[in-house]
Amino acid sequence: MGKRVFGSIDSFVESPEADLKLGRLVANFGFLQALLRYADFDEFHLFCPTLDNLKLVQQRLEACVDDALLSKVVLSHHFNVPDALSRTDFSAFHLGDWYWYLSKMARLRARHASHPLPLTAPIHSLNGGDMFDKVAALAAAPLLPGDALFCTSTLGMGVVERHLDHAMAGGTGSRPACRLLPLGVDEEYFTRRDRAASRKQLGLADGGFYLLYVGRLSAATKADLVPMLYLLARLRLEGPGTDWRLLLAGGASASDLDNLRQVVAELRLEGAVAVLGPVSDADKHALLSAAEVFVSPVDNFQETFGISIIEAMAAGLPVVASDFDGYRDLVRDGDTGFRIPTLATRPPQVVGDMLEVLEPNLSSLIYAQGVALDMDAFGRRLIALADNPALRRQMGERGRAVAQAEYSWRAVIQGYDAAWRQLKREADAAGLPPAAAQGRPAMSAIFHDYPTRHLADELMLELTALAHAILRAELPMPATYAEVALLGSGELLSHTVQALLAGPQTAASIRRMVQGQLPVAADHIDYQLGWLLKYGLLRLAG
The missing domain is CATH 3.40.50.2000 (Glycogen Phosphorylase B;)
Incomplete structure (x- = not known):
């Protein structure tokens, strides 16, 4: 084999x-x-x-x-x-x-x-x-x-x-x-970490009941988190027995962070909600260890999987997430967490008509704003988990086992x-089908009439005074852009110049002389000649 x-x-x-x-x-x-x-x-x-x-x-x-x-x-x-x-x-x-x-x-x-x-x-x-x-x-x-x-x-x-x-x-x-x-997800997410130590590392109060969201903090590209903030405000008003806290971590623009912090202030949640923004991998592991429940109210059609869900499961957290997109595969309702029902409404027809030309984030936002989570069900599920530590442990351990068996990178x-x-x-x-036709015209053919003329076999070329000055080491050789240099070599350049030392030569004869010394394709030689013409080391003779 x-x-x-x-x-x-x-x-x-x-x-x-x-x-x-x-x-x-x-x-x-x-x-x-x-x-x-x-x-x-x-x-x-x-x-x-x-x-x-x-x-x-x-x-x-x-x-x-x-x-x-x-x-x-x-x-x-x-x-x-x-x-x-x-x-x-x-x-x-x-x-x-x-x-x-x-x-x-x-x-x-x-x-x-x-x-x-x-x-x-x-x-x-x-x-x-x-x-x-x-x-x-x-x-x-x-x-x-x-x-x-x-x-x-x-x-x-x-x-x-x-x-x-x-x-x-x-x-x-x-x-x-x-x-x-x-x-x-990587195996490091399955490492068990001490909750108290993680909270101390992050500077979190030890007595709070922490919900954690990790993902882009963007209503346009991931999830509108404002409804969840209102839910948290209501839970804090209606359930004084639980010290509800929420940690929001993930990539975000300055305006996204400002908007979330403004809503937090308007709802008087400054002591309960931390809008962290981007965090390091080390801090993300600490956050996953510090929290009791992972939440992800995703409403955006750009989502197809949900890596953050698997990371949370691997860390042993129960997950409360939207019944939406790839989350439906990942969260086993009542087993590894809860899925919250969603309801969608279509945007006005003009959005569909203009979809191909709308700014992508705008179209994503408009469609996502038509997706609603059942916030009453969301609240009930959070309360059930807050009131039942045994249920949290059971769901967390079950999620860890599922993640290890099905979603570790090894598996x-x-x-x-x-x-x-x-x-x-x-x-x-x-097998392979018969050799395919070229399928598309060459760029040089499409733009054939742009330049005054093209390199042809009969064109007579000769070295310039500049080339001779460079050969005498009076001036340096022009540098070649790194990517362009891949199409040639110092050996090709040397043999091309040597072919012209005896005097003017046609492009065809230069090609024959170089190919007599090097196993190189004709088009690479022609491109080398073009480069020498471009930088003034060659010119058309006569």
Whole structure:
């Protein structure tokens, strides 16, 4: 049996920040770490969009992965993808999100792959106004048996299936398989921590009954928390026996924080509610340990899973959350927590008519403002948990067990690996189709009439006085931009210049002389000639 090779045109690292807050960034980097630790591959080929990103990935991995695993990782630039597709029998080629690259990778595979390979990608947010265009592009892409979308929740998979049904209503196009596979959380979330010590670390009063929300503090992109603040104010008025406290942590804009703090002040909750904003990973672990109950009244259609729910379960907290989106899969009502019923109303027709051009956060906010939680039920569930410590412990321990069995990264990657093995078998059985046509015109053809002229075989070229001054070391050689340098080499530059030392030459003859010395493609030589012309080291003779 040959070696198993994993490939991706995603590097799974977008931000230099070590403490990632956005759900997609957390999920993707967590996935990468878990993939290296738990998946059964001999090599991991990650193709990075820029050299800066490649360096960032290298730094992030060196900080959290041991040398043995790091030795299996091959980092290279996107420019290397066509050659890798032609040379490598990938067992899986997986992306960080279907949205950007999946349809494009299908076209690259059609043009360059010499071995069948499954293309897979997870879903994240599905509510963008351009979803129809993205799904239509996916339906029109040359997908093959073995290609699949990994859907993180049952409801999210339903959205994807309905989009595909709509896009393929005419009976044309390819349809990827949809597989239900969740996201995961790191093992450190299962570490038991002392509640009193965590409260002391955070400076929290030891006697309060703490509810914790962790997630973006944004009504436009996550959850409107104001109704929950009003609920807390009512609970404090009606239930003097419980010292209700609420901790709100997560990424937020300055205006989001100001708005929440203003409502807290208007409701006279300053001593009961802490609007913390972004917190470090260490403080998040302490918050999860310090709280009695985790709450998440999400109302936004951008949500498809809910990593914060799994983090809370792993920490042993009962969860009270919306009966909405991916939360319906995660929270087992009456077992690991409670789901609060939701009711939705449609916005006016003008919102749907303008969805594709509305500012994304505005459209998300408008749809979310039509989603209401049953606040009476919310209050009853919180009171039931506050009044019953045994129920809290039972639900918390049950949630921890479910998270460990189903949502630890170790368990999740095992599911991914099993899916990739099956999809690779399907891809191998189907084989590659006949070589595809180019499928799209070259940029140089589309913009053919922009420049005055193009490099042609018969053009006579010669070195300039500037080139000779540089060769005599009187001036430095112009620097090449890092990404552009990947398309050439010092050896190519040297042989190209040497071909012209004897005097003027045609582009065709220069190409022949260089290829007599180096195994290099003609288009790379032509691009090198173009660079020398651009910086004034070459000119048209005569």
